[in-house]
Amino acid sequence: MVFSEQLFDFLVELATHNDREWFNARKDLYESVLREPALEYIRQIADPLADISPHMNASDRKQGGSLMRIYRDVRFSRDKSPYKTNVGIQFRHESGKDVHAPGYYLHIAADDCFIGVGSYMPDRDALAAYRRAIDEHPRDWLEIKKLTETDDWELGGHRDSLKRPPRGYTADHPLIEDIKRKHFIITHYLDIEDVTAPDFVDYSIEKFKESREWMAFLTKAIGLPF
Template sequence: MTEFSGFPADLFRFLEDLRANNSRDWFNDHKARYLESVVEPMSAFIVAMQPRLRSISKHYRANPKPHGGSMFRIYRDTRFSKDKTPYKTHAACQFRHERGRSVHAPGFYVHLEPEGLHFGGGIWRPPGPQLTAIRDFIADNARSWARIKNAKKVREVGGIRGESLKRPPRGFNAEHVHIEDLKRKSFYVMSEAEPEAALSADFPDTVTQGFQRAAPLTRFVCDALELEY
């Protein structure tokens, strides 16, 4: 595997072409291009992130394997979707907590598409018991939560995000100071950048800064779920 020197510009051209030709026949005809422009540089990027991730927490894994590692598959799950196009039109990877077995575990995430880049950390749609544990931890540690959500580095990128319920969750005080956060079904902090940033050999450093910005949130989530950090 070659050292990471930036994603190739063809990564974004490939994704644009795939969006315009989202079919199995087209993809199979361009499989070699997909491997060269997406899979191989993503694997090199994940390797480059290994020591940087360990500097944040030794309990998150950066696995460069194309299948079963940190890289997301490009194949869409269309079983329960009205959109039956077979392929995703973005590239992404998740550095998951070592005790996590799915995308719903605490982790750090990188998303690349022609419109822009997103990278950060937190937890996406945890199952019911874990979500309740996080909400309970927020309710019981209101000051610590306030310090995290009001930190300048967090506010600079739009604060803690995540889709929310319309009403307060059952069992929680509707007047709680953090009720808007208690309504959330996901909790994450995301930084953004223009696509050109991914073409640089310095992109792993840029992503690491985004991960560091999200690190207090991921630590809080791990504490709520009694996971090592």
């Protein structure tokens, strides 16, 4: 077992006491139930992930690695709470520098756990490339999209779609609802029991394998190796 129920207890308490004094007094607890287990998860994922794609990064560096910072950027936010109340781990493409790069993502929160696969808020050029790939390879797109017709995976983002077709596409395009998307993420939701199970690393890898063709389509669409 990598993650324990103590992690969820810690996240619940952090949401209630989201201040530096409380956190600093429990820094050792943060290290033992959150940070170190997350880094160990990354270490165990690295080799099997490389078998899926050698171009996805699994870095256990404490700073700038796959584990996202717990400290919030509050500069432009009305909410000045200093800490995130979730664990975020992203295995992104080696060419990417931030969370907008295509990749695999694990989200752990007291009330919401999931695996996300794809590209979140891609930049303008990447978004145009994804839309072009759907337009030019409709059969491939519809084939990989079948994964989201199962109970295991969900293709969200409808609320964030464009209201009108993007430039160059007409409203009667057969795949216009997909072309209007701003994100290309599929989601597999998890229970706490999944996350704390002894085989959670293996479980994660199985989900990464299931979604391999989705990731391959997106990375190739923007001219990257998979």
